[in-house]
Amino acid sequence: MRRNEGGKMIKKKLFIPALLSSILVLTGCSSEKKESSLPFPGAGTPKNNEVDDETTEAIREFAKKFDETINQSNKLLGTFNKALDGLYTNDNSTSQFAQIMKKNINESRELVATVEGYEAVVIVAPYKQSLVSYLNQQHQLFLDAVDMANQESVNKDELRRMYLEVKTSQAEVESAFLTGE
Structure with missing residues (x-):
């Protein structure tokens, strides 16, 4: 809660789309501290749906980590797609593909562990x-890909289908976060 110039308390009523828009605008455009609303259901106390500054900052930090994670994920998927x-x-042999996937698996494992370690309100x-x-x-896509390559029985069409499923899941996760669903 903040006091306005007249000394009255201003309650922060929250709605999910406003939070995400505010976070994206604040983290993308400015480092100035601005008052924003945080529109997540269940935010603050059950009686008045207020969010304190600490929770607001935790949500902003998570939004930043979320964006960084999606960017890292896209890099791994880009490497997979190119391979x-x-x-x-026929620019890559099966063994070259396997080597690329092994590197992706290591980076993917680290990414999963990092996200699992995020503290989230x-x-x-x-x-x-x-x-x-x-x-x-x-990560399972990369594991399946390296397994196929190690067995020298890469099903390119199946991997392409799985890749498209992963990209669809990514879009759904991003959309849910951005819309607060």
């Missing part, structure tokens, strides 16, 4: 869990 394209075009905990589930699905 798979190389199999289709109750308000964003469901979004953290969705993010972890998505990252595990992505």
Whole structure:
């Protein structure tokens, strides 16, 4: 809660879309401290849905980590996609593909562990869990790919289908977080 110039308390009523918009604008455009609303259901106390400054900052920090995680995920998926394209075009051998996937697996494992270690306030905990589930699905794609490559029986069409499923899951996780669903 903040006091306005007249000394009256201003209650922060929250709605999910406003929070995410505010966070994205504040983290993307300015480092100035601005008053924003945090629109997550269950935020603050059950009686008046107020959010304190500490919770606001925790949500902003999670939004920043969420964005960084999606960016790292996209880099890993980009590497996967390029390597798979190389199999289709014969620019990569199966063993080269396997080496690329092994590196992706190591980086993916670290990314999953990092996200699992994020401290998340109750308000964003469901979004953290969705993010972890998505990252595990992505990690499984890399494991399946290296397994196929090690057995020299890479099913490129199946890997492409799985890749598209992972990208769809990513879009759903991002959308849920941005809309507060």
